[in-house]
Amino acid sequence: xxxxxxxxxxxxxxxxxxxxxxxxxxxxxxxxxxxxxxxxxxxxxxxxxxxxxxxxxxxxxxxxxxxxxxxxxxxxxxxxxxxxxxxxxxxxxxxxxxxxxxxxxxxxxxxxxxxxxxxxxxxxxxxxxxxxxxxxxxxxxxxxxxxxxxxxxxxxxxxxxxxxxxxxxxxxxxxxxxxxxxxxxxxxxxxxxxxxxxxxxxxxxxxxxxxxxxxxxxxxxxxxxxxxxxxxxxxxxxxxxxxxxxxxxxxxxxxxxxxxxxxxxxxxxxxxxxxxxxxxxxxxxxxxxxxxxxxxxxxxxxxxxxxxxxxxxxxxxxxxxxxxxxxxxxxxxxxxxxxxxxxxxxxxxxxxxxxxxxxxxxxxxxxxxxxxxxxxxxxxxxxxxxxxxxxxxxxxxxxxxxxxxxxxxxxxxxxxxxxxxxxxxxxxxxxxxxxxxxxxxxxxxxxxxxxxxxxxxxxxxxxxxxxxxxxxxxxxx
Amino acid sequence: xxxxxxxxxxxxxxxxxxxxxxxxxxxxxxxxxxxxxxxxxxxxxxxxxxxxxxxxxxxxxxxxxxxxxxxxxxxxxxxxxxxxxxxxxxxxxxxxxxxxxxxxxxxxxxxxxxxxxxxxxxxxxxxxxxxxxxxxxxxxxxxxxxxxxxxxxxxxxxxxxxxxxxxxxxxxxxxxxxxxxxxxxxxxxxxxxxxxxxxxxxxxxxxxxxxxxxxxxxxxxxxxxxxxxxxxxxxxxxxxxxxxxxxxxxxxxxxxxxxxxxxxxxxxxxxxxxxxxxxxxxxxxxxxxxxxxxxxxxxxxxxxxxxxxxxxxxxxxxxxxxxxxxxxxxxxxxxxxxxxxxxxxxxxxxxxxxxxxxxxxxxxxxxxxxxxxxxxxxxxxxxxxxxxxxxxxxxxxxxxxxxxxxxxxxxxxxxxxxxxxxxxxxxxxxxxxxxxxxxxxxxxxxxxxxxxxxxxxxxxxxxxxxxxxxxxxxxxx
Numbered sequence: 001x002x003x004x005x006x007x008x009x010x011x012x013x014x015x016x017x018x019x020x021x022x023x024x025x026x027x028x029x030x031x032x033x034x035x036x037x038x039x040x041x042x043x044x045x046x047x048x049x050x051x052x053x054x055x056x057x058x059x060x061x062x063x064x065x066x067x068x069x070x071x072x073x074x075x076x077x078x079x080x081x082x083x084x085x086x087x088x089x090x091x092x093x094x095x096x097x098x099x100x101x102x103x104x105x106x107x108x109x110x111x112x113x114x115x116x117x118x119x120x121x122x123x124x125x126x127x128x129x130x131x132x133x134x135x136x137x138x139x140x141x142x143x144x145x146x147x148x149x150x151x152x153x154x155x156x157x158x159x160x161x162x163x164x165x166x167x168x169x170x171x172x173x174x175x176x177x178x179x180x181x182x183x184x185x186x187x188x189x190x191x192x193x194x195x196x197x198x199x200x201x202x203x204x205x206x207x208x209x210x211x212x213x214x215x216x217x218x219x220x221x222x223x224x225x226x227x228x229x230x231x232x233x234x235x236x237x238x239x240x241x242x243x244x245x246x247x248x249x250x251x252x253x254x255x256x257x258x259x260x261x262x263x264x265x266x267x268x269x270x271x272x273x274x275x276x277x278x279x280x281x282x283x284x285x286x287x288x289x290x291x292x293x294x295x296x297x298x299x300x301x302x303x304x305x306x307x308x309x310x311x312x313x314x315x316x317x318x319x320x321x322x323x324x325x326x327x328x329x330x331x332x333x334x335x336x337x338x339x340x341x342x343x344x345x346x347x348x349x350x351x352x353x354x355x356x357x358x359x360x361x362x363x364x365x366x367x368x369x370x371x372x373x374x375x376x377x378x379x380x381x382x383x384x385x386x387x388x389x390x391x392x393x394x395x396x397x398x399x400x401x402x403x404x405x406x407x408x409x410x411x412x413x414x415x416x417x418x419x420x421x422x423x424x425x426x427x428x429x430x431x432x433x434x435x436x437x438x439x440x441x442x443x444x445x446x447x448x449x450x451x452x453x454x455x456x457x458x459x460x461x462x463x464x465x466x467x468x469x470x471x472x473x474x475x476x477x
Numbered sequence: 478x479x480x481x482x483x484x485x486x487x488x489x490x491x492x493x494x495x496x497x498x499x500x501x502x503x504x505x506x507x508x509x510x511x512x513x514x515x516x517x518x519x520x521x522x523x524x525x526x527x528x529x530x531x532x533x534x535x536x537x538x539x540x541x542x543x544x545x546x547x548x549x550x551x552x553x554x555x556x557x558x559x560x561x562x563x564x565x566x567x568x569x570x571x572x573x574x575x576x577x578x579x580x581x582x583x584x585x586x587x588x589x590x591x592x593x594x595x596x597x598x599x600x601x602x603x604x605x606x607x608x609x610x611x612x613x614x615x616x617x618x619x620x621x622x623x624x625x626x627x628x629x630x631x632x633x634x635x636x637x638x639x640x641x642x643x644x645x646x647x648x649x650x651x652x653x654x655x656x657x658x659x660x661x662x663x664x665x666x667x668x669x670x671x672x673x674x675x676x677x678x679x680x681x682x683x684x685x686x687x688x689x690x691x692x693x694x695x696x697x698x699x700x701x702x703x704x705x706x707x708x709x710x711x712x713x714x715x716x717x718x719x720x721x722x723x724x725x726x727x728x729x730x731x732x733x734x735x736x737x738x739x740x741x742x743x744x745x746x747x748x749x750x751x752x753x754x755x756x757x758x759x760x761x762x763x764x765x766x767x768x769x770x771x772x773x774x775x776x777x778x779x780x781x782x783x784x785x786x787x788x789x790x791x792x793x794x795x796x797x798x799x800x801x802x803x804x805x806x807x808x809x810x811x812x813x814x815x816x817x818x819x820x821x822x823x824x825x826x827x828x829x830x831x832x833x834x835x836x837x838x839x840x841x842x843x844x845x846x847x848x849x850x851x852x853x854x855x856x857x858x859x860x861x862x863x864x865x866x867x868x869x870x871x872x873x874x875x876x877x878x879x880x881x882x883x884x885x886x887x888x889x890x891x892x893x894x895x896x897x898x899x900x901x902x903x904x905x906x907x908x909x910x911x912x913x914x915x916x917x918x919x920x921x922x923x924x925x926x927x928x929x930x931x932x933x934x935x936x937x938x939x940x941x942x943x944x945x946x947x948x949x950x951x952x953x954x
Contacts, residue, residue, distance in 0.1 A: 036599050040550035048546050069525050073517035097577035101624040147578040
């Protein structure tokens with residue numbers, strides 16, 4: 001029992017120190033470790049398997065909208081990166097540079113892609129001649145590098161995994177439609193699969209992507225009341241097309257510039273899952289994204305028939321992703337481990353249960369335990385996983401509602417940032433000066449101008465001038 | 478018709494210039510293009526989709542043997558690369574070096590991984606303490622970089638995609654077993670999915686992987702008689718464990734060095750598919766790996782009901798990956814394009830066919846056409862795809878048999894290399910001097926010492942000293 005406790009004791013309570021709780025969970029659930037390369041992390045099997053499930057589900061949804069996958073080189077020549085002015089200013093200070101190939105210095109240095117707009121544009125300018133070549137809806141799954149100074153597991157690291165979609169369209173309308181379509185794909189995915197409710201909206205000009213005309217975002221609220229930008233979709237207009245010369249001959253035989261979008265989500269979604277659903281026993285994974293959905297824990301497994309029954313149960317539950325923990329650890333240790341790893345359901349089976357043709361099902365998020373007939377196990381496990389998925393989303397939504405406040409004057413706003421962790425809804429005049437002032441004085445940033453606007457007052461919460469938009473504000477990761 | 482011909486005319490006949498034929502197919506089938514980064518290629522949708530199918534099938538087979546996926550950083554500090562002597566000698570001359578991060582010079586330069594043994598070892602040394610931590614069967618899908626001087630699409634490029642498995646075991650026996658197990662996974666995959674027969678064997682010391690105790694390989698024969706190393710599996714013994722300090726406490730409480738393996742296949746498998754199965758009309762894809770298995774070509778598609786029928790047929794064939802070519806190109810152009818892209822089956826449907834409730838099925842590899850009732854289409858297409866998959870393997874095997882010769886004296890050997898494209902089986906004394914001489918004088922290299930040994934003669938084909946092994950020799954990509 002001493003051993004069982006040790007595993008759990010090692011986690012800091014989230015109320016005491018949320019950042020340390022996060023680090024503890026990430027390590028104890030064996031999701032990742034840092035490598036000997038500063039700021040670069042290693043995805044261990046339990047962490048990478050979450051990403052594989054995210055990929056599988058998103059990739060299917062992308063393809064349903066006509067997206068095709070491609071792969072671009074990881075290197076970008078310096079001259080190519082510099083082609084679009086805003087873009088290079090945004091990224092050049094934080095890229096890694098390859099200056100030697102083999103034993104020789106390169107004549108032109110190459111950056112390791114921080115994002116691939118420039119490569120896609122360079123490719124599209126040759127691929128696209130006619131309206132018949134449009135649209136192009138391409139995506140790639142890869143890793144990118146940004147030379148960050150401070151890093152945090154999954155949330156910010158020098159190399160991270162993501163997908164980046166890059167599309168080209170004949171018209172501005174079509175590009176805008178695709179930009180919003182992909183934002184909706186992300187939002188639906190987060191709610192349906194990750195059980196994370198998100199606010200959809202547009203970034204202010206200050207917060208938009210380097211080179212974009214408009215950036216849309218999904219913002220999620222973590223358990224500690226901080227916001228996490230969880231996915232973005234950019235409409236480039238024809239800015240990149242003009243910088244790279246991406247033109248097509250339209251039906252009217254006129255040469256026109258194309259319109260483009262890009263959109264991406266990263267492995268920080270794993271961080272979101274941890275920080276939205278985790279508790280003081282460790283990770284809690286939504287069933288739909290959990291690499292293992294059911295852990296069968298045999299009790300007194302050395303007794304004849306117990307392990308056989310455990311494997312039999314695994315076979316009975318073939319609709320789900322099931323693991324039998326047949327290690328030589330104690331049942332108590334196995335329970336703690338299943339909880340730490342966030343496996344949604346635990347099925348316990350011992351000699352007495354076998355005699356009574358029953359098993360115990362324990363639900364990870366609520367701790368609830370029920371005893372069911374083994375004949376009903378398959379149905380019951382299915383029901384519990386479904387309910388758990390649904391209730392996890394509801395709880396996360398309720399938490400967000402409780403942690404969203406309204407401020408119509410600056411004193412209330414400042415008090416909210418200081419004392420009420422969460423989103424703050426407040427009106428804004430549209431001037432960057434107010435965003436800058438708010439950030440400087442409160443550390444809160446504008447998260448987005450939500451699509452669902454409300455008229456909270458007629459004036460900007462900061463300067464008192466006429467308001468143009470309601471904005472979600474908050475401290476952010 | 479002039480337009481239809483143009484598409485095909487642009488391919489060089491393989492008998493005239495195989496290398497040019499290959500380049501033509503790769504371009505015309507829209508598998509890839511070169512990027513503006515020298516030696517780096519762009520995988521276009523038709524090329525990347527083949528890789529996705531390879532990944533899906535291999536990943537499933539890996540996981541069935543207990544392999545778990547992880548992700549390691551793409552950078553390796555110089556000092557880490559240098560830890561194992563043979564390994565660094567093998568790779569250091571051909572890596573790309575990152576020397577700047579952001580605006581600063583790095584204190585230690587980082588190479589972009591050419592392969593990740595050193596990263597995995599550095600990780601394993603901390604992860605592995607006890608026999609309970611073994612085995613570790615980890616794999617990653619990623620890209621790697623080798624600063625090659627000469628490049629060819631899919632076969633050799635500065636960046637390429639691959640998977641690299643890295644396993645750790647308690648005993649030498651277990652490591653050897655895993656090394657051979659993964660070679661068999663590769664061989665079965667190549668035969669069953671890619672319809673490519675392979676010779677399994679061991680590399681000579683001269684040809685083995687830098688740092689390995691033994692390298693096993695699968696060697697395939699291309700249409701032009703050149704060999705392609707298509708996958709390798711390495712047994713490292715405890716060499717890397719000693720260099721990196723990977724030790725575990727065994728059941729007997731003694732500290733022991735672990736034993737390791739690594740194994741990989743790359744996107745050059747796409748090159749193999751092209752060069753084994755392609756013909757003068759373009760690519761021919763084995764049904765099991767073809768991203769699109771059936772192309773429905775409507776004839777006189779502007780006539781009422783034709784396009785509807787084509788989509789109806791697509792729905793009827795929902796067991797397969799089907800595309801309706803409803804573009805405004807001519808049927809002749811569509812046929813040429815389907816052939817160029819190697820889509821296994823074409824279904825043609827026009828007004829007269831609809832009237833007779835029939836369709837024409839054309840098979841890509843043989844050109845055979847049959848007329849079938851639409852009611853039977855689903856069954857017939859299934860049969861044809863199955864037979865095609867089987868016969869493609871048989872043809873490739875027959876081609877290899879026809880292009881495998883035996884040499885028991887050096888004159889015959891030299892004549893075979895010069896005049897009989899293909900594998901040459903010949904006895905070898907085991908000395909590198911003979912390998913070097915043969916390579917120098919004939920350009921043929923030792924491909925492998927096959928597991929299925931034959932005693933062709935008692936003496937080395939080169940020096941006449943007693944022979945120890947039969948070797949497959951050949952010119953290689």
